[in-house]
Amino acid sequence: MSSRDRGAHVAELPDGEAGSAGPPVAWAKLAEHAPDGMAVIDPDGLFVQLNAAGAALCARPAEDLVGTPAPFELGRRFPADTLGLLDDGAAEQVCVWAPAAGQRREFAYRTRPLPGDPSTAVVAFRDVTAERQRQRRVAAIARSSVKLASEGSITATLDALAGEVLQADALAGVQIMTLDESGQALQIMGSAGFRRWPDFFHRLMECRERGAVLTMMDAFEQGQPVVVPDRWASIRHDPSWEPLHEYLGELKWDWFASVPLIIRGRSAGILNAFFAPGQVVGRPTMEFLLAMAEQAAVAVDYASLLQNERELARREERQRLARDLHDSIVQQVFSIGMQAKSMGVLGARGDSVPAERVRRIAEEVGVLSKTVLADLRAMVHELRPATSAQLGLEEAVRALVESTRNRTGLRFGVTAGAGLDRVPPEMAEDVYRIVAEAIHNVVKHAEAKGVTICLRVREHVLAVTVADDGRGVRGDSAEGQDPASGYGLVSMRERAERWGGTVRVRPLPAGGTSVRAVIPLPALVPHAALSRPERLAGPTEEPTP
Secondary structure (H helix, E strand, O other): OOHHHHHHHHHHOOOOOOOOOOOOHHHHHHHHOOOOEEEEEOOOOEEEEEOHHHHHHHOOOHHHHOOOEOOOOOOOOOOOOOOOOOOOOOOOEEEEEOOOOOOOEEEEEEEEEEOOEEEEEEEEEEEOHHHHHHHHHHHHHHHHHHHHHHOOOHHHHHHHHHHHHHHHOOOOEEEEEEEOOOOOEEEEEEEEOOOOOOOHHHHHHHHHHHOOOOOHHHHHHHOOOEEEOOHHHHHHOOHHHHHHHHHHHOOOOOOEEEEEEEEOOEEEEEEEEEOOOOOOOEHHHHHHHHHHHHHHHHHHHHHHHHHHHHHHHHHHHHHHHHHHHHHHHHHHHHHHHHHHHHHHHHHHOOOOOOHHHHHHHHHHHHHHHHHHHHHHHHHHHHOOOOHHHHHOHHHHHHHHHHHHHHHHOOEEEEEEOOOHHHOOHHHHHHHHHHHHHHHHHHHHHHOOOEEEEEEEEEOOEEEEEEEEOOOOOOOOHHHOOOOOOOOOHHHHHHHHHOOOOEEEEEEOOOOOEEEEEEEEOOEEOOHHHHOOOOOOEOOEOOOOO
16 A cells, blocks of 8 residues: 555544554544644655644645655664654654755654554654754854964965855855955955866956956945846856856856955955855845855955965064174174284285295184184075065076076076066965976976976966976876975965965876966956946745745
8 A cells, every 4th residue: 555545544543543554544634733744754765744833844745755766764673562652762863854945944853653553653843954054054164263263374264254154055056256465456254165267367358358247346345235136147148258258157156145344444356156046135134145255254364364474474583684694604704804904914025925824824724714604594584575465576587597507407497478577575475485396396306307387477478487307206186196295286276276376286208297386367447437326135034945
């Protein structure tokens, strides 16, 4: 007998009778007045009967649910002599129910065997969707607070925050964008749900040039959240967004919300949320996004303060090294000069100069020279000047190449394309360090004779390649391996990821190794040009899922 037949058969039983085919009608009368949902589930996990509250929670008529799979887990079998329907001894579990496409509900439920039929279960359940969503949001805020102190880089921190937002509300995607120090460029510093596209901003600017409306800029400029219902539907049919159709179409989303990151009363970035189909942005959701945007703003502000502290530490270190130069090397060079002057005085007398005296002076000059050289080498290793900020990226790399060539005898070839002046100073410093680390690896490990370096800017992407003709590495870091585990790859990768870029280390077919970094350049943000009128939806009350 099917579950639908069993349900019909149950309804025909006289009051108080309990046939093996289904529950007693007395249960049905009792369940009809229960405040929570109640259902009878057969051994195959199919609905046999539901009360009115249960059908309402499932958002479907009871007659449509009978004979269909129930969401409840009935893994364990009950002893045949268990009595009673439900009591506090049953452990409460949680399951997910999708009454329709794009809808999602969470039920907390308890199960008990049906009297007279231990293979059939009675389930009492209630809707805990809003309660559990609040719990996830609170937990996400708490975890994000911990991550502010535990994550290493600002990119890792904002990636973690984006992941918390994504998971707490089961969103389709999250982006966190920040402005650079000049206040004229945006960059993605954290994301979840999306795969990284190095040319994202190039495509975004292309959309703007085609006439696309960037509603996120309203949130940024006005310092207020912006909510746009059915955003993907409008973008999908708008030809001006064609350059990003593939990127945005990888997610299943509908509504869009953008929340500004406010630091000391000014917008410093935005948090973009892409909502799954069926999700509607209500007041509790906006309160959660505002809280997470505040956490992101704290992270950005903390990173800025930390950078300022580092700059101060660098200045203090340079001052210390300047004092050390004066107190040791300058004094030693002065002594060398005095010894040379003594030799000049002796030679000017015209008399024969005692060989012992000449030998002694020469030995002192030799010792002083070795000491000066040792001190200079030690200071060069200690001092890490921001040469890229002082000279520009190209000149800094060429200076590094010249120094390395003189020291090691390696052959170098440097190619630098146009547009390097567009690289911001902080990014240039990280790129310079990537190149320096790659060259250091060549000198230390590659046994190479020549190195080629290429710096190019193509549209909105900076590509840097350092290739050598040495012994090469095994594998490819882009395939999940780490061929340069001892070569500083982690440091190079972290510097690139700070700007949303990637680093790939791979062997060359003809021998040698290639280190390639691809980093998206910040897109210029002409505020007035990006803002265009569009009907916006304000926050509403949270809908029933």
